[in-house]
Amino acid sequence: MIWAAATAPHVEPGFLAQLLVIFLAAALTDNILLTRFLGMCSFLAISRQMKTSIGLGVAVVFVTTCTAGLNYLIHAYVTTPLHIEFLEYIIFIVVIAAFVQLVEMIVERVSPPLYFALGIFLPLITVNCAILGVSLFMINKQGYGFWKSLVFGAGSGLGWMLAIVLMAGIREKIREDKVPEGLRGAGLTLVISGIIALAFIGFSGMIKF
């Protein structure tokens, strides 16, 4: 909004307002699944049932939030000062894998019911590209501090969950419908994702940077 900046006196929004904008942008306008296409594999495979979609969604929100924070700290205090940014891919993936393992162990010890509910989904998350994607996009955004990174991670995870839950709801409704044989399964899911993505473009007027 260049013309607006020229006419109105520029007011720096408060820190909390900035966090809110980052959160909404990550969840809606820049939805990690519908505009950046990350986490498609598990999205296509898991979105058949509402219940499992919610389980996986919750696990993804939790892991993206924590790994975004952890990887920010590593990026800011370890790799950048030592000039070993080229090793970041390896470090990030190890952090994610280790974190998922750790969460699995803690959840198993502290809350067995939750462990059985989430059990299968936790290991799946390591290879979900949305998680690594959040970390990579986060360090690509200049000027994000710790809190902004954390909020960005949470927003992205929530956006992913929103998309998979929407999709599961639609797929449960159309399960019995007649569809050309070649289009069944992934093809139809992709068409529906395209239509949902069209709807999400409508959000892009909502947030002004």
Add this chain to the structure above:
Amino acid sequence: MSFKNTAGGKALIANLWRENPVFRQILGICSTLAVTNLLKNTVLMCAGLVFATALSSFTVSLLRKHTPKQVRMMVQVLIIAAYVIIVDIAIRAYFPDVHKLIGPYVGLIITNCIIMGRCEAFAAQNTPCASFLDGLGAGLGYSMVLVAIAIVRESLGFGTLFGVALPARDLWWHQWTIMVMPPGAFFMLALAAWFGNSMILRQEKGGNK
């Protein structure tokens, strides 16, 4: 024994069409969708992916007898990450403008399920040479679909190919903006999956009669 009958040759050919990773197995489509709005980005991304798939399959197979079962996923991820870093540095050095657009997606080759899938399903049991060919086939099968999608998206969306305007574009062409936006990617991939699946279903039916 001709080339077609060796384990590697068979795998190479199966991966190109019958077992094509993109539209038969719906693997690794995150990047399919994200980079295909410009042909140049697509070609670079594919070259990187072919390199990483072939060589990581080769390396995983080379080390398959020395890797303990429990940590083999981690070892595979690290091998893949090492090759992806090489790709990333090469693209950053020779095509800085492209790297600005697709940077994070290059890093995401690490979590591309095609590579992991080939390492786990083929390279862990076969000889290095056969695995190399299998990885090459998977990479090429993937590239084939990506380039086809990119040609359609760029020519319809921008009226260009490789950034060069198609003949007489300004006289009659009306750009389909939707093609370069995310929903266009979903629709194109859905069409590709539909086409591929129907062709293969028809072949299989013909074979059974």
